[in-house]
Amino acid sequence: MANRYDRQLKIKQIGTVGQEKFEDSHVLVIGVGGLGSFVSSELVKAGIGEITLVDFDDVELTNLHRQNLYIEKDVGTNKLEAMRNHLQQANSNVKINIINKKYSVDILSAEYDLVIDCTDNFPIKYQINEDCQKLGLKHIFGTCAANQGQVMFIDQNSACLECLYPKETIDKLGLSKNIGTNPMIVAITGSLQASMALKYLTNPKNIEFGSLIVVDNWNFDFRKIHVKKRKDCPLEVSK
Ligand SMILES: [Zn+2]
Numbered sequence: 116m117a118n119r120y121d122r123q124l125k126i127k128q129i130g131t132v133g134q135e136k137f138e139d140s141h142v143l144v145i146g147v148g149g150l151g152s153f154v155s156s157e158l159v160k161a162g163i164g165e166i167t168l169v170d171f172d173d174v175e176l177t178n179l180h181r182q183n184l185y186i187e188k189d190v191g192t193n194k195l196e197a198m199r200n201h202l203q204q205a206n207s208n209v210k211i212n213i214i215n216k217k218y219s220v221d222i223l224s225a226e227y228d229l230v231i232d233c234t235d236n237f238p239i240k241y242q243i244n245e246d247c248q249k250l251g252l253k254h255i256f257g258t259c260a261a262n263q264g265q266v267m268f269i270d271q272n273s274a275c276l277e278c279l280y281p282k283e284t285i286d287k288l289g290l291s292k293n294i295g296t297n298p299m300i301v302a303i304t305g306s307l308q309a310s311m312a313l314k315y316l317t318n319p320k321n322i323e324f325g326s327l328i329v330v331d332n333w334n335f336d337f338r339k340i341h342v343k344k345r346k347d348c349p350l351e352v353s354k
Pocket residue numbers: 274275276277278279344345348349350351
């Protein structure tokens with residue numbers, strides 16, 4: 116029988132060894148809206164061992180243009196149940212867990228090899244950043260609005276979200292609920308987060324933590340910016 120992962124096994128940086136590590140991994144995805152839909156579907160289809168999804172919303176009609184996998188008959192039903200159902204049909208080998216509640220620190224644990232922030236809410240993003248830094252968990256920040264997406268892989272030695280955007284500047288950030296979202300930027304941004312996850316889980320040494328990827332799908336710019344850790348980062352000062 117053909118191996119379902121045949122084409123990715125042929126990628127020399129993945130191969131059988133990388134795939135086995137990937138299949139041994141457990142990832143926590145916080146938020147299964149736009150970014151979370153792409154991140155989780157790509158990781159599940161690529162054969163991640165176990166994935167835990169966190170959310171508390173129902174599917175709305177206005178979600179369907181950018182939130183991959185949800186279909187019209189899901190509208191009005193629980194997002195996590197709908198997502199698990201679609202994901203499990205895509206790959207029955209993957210263990211899929213759901214946590215139906217708002218994010219709080221008690222959701223985090225050393226059980227996870229990686230945390231992926233797919234929320235669309237900056238106060239929660241800062242909380243995830245702070246909690247992951249304090250607990251020694253690595254996490255992938257991602258956000259998108261209008262035609263721009265941003266992704267950064269954060270660990271304890273790299274710049275964090277507070278170094279990138281000090282919390283007091285939060286009001287200046289464009290939020291998707293105010294300025295809209297180009298549906299295709301969600302796919303690109305989520306796919307970048309999933310790509311970083313795949314690269315890290317197949318070989319953790321490969322990752323450049325603290326590099327911000329900025330992509331614009333109207334001007335077609337793609338930039339990588341090294342973000343410096345702030346000496347006065349509040350998370351550093353409190354250590
Ligand atoms: Zn920081």
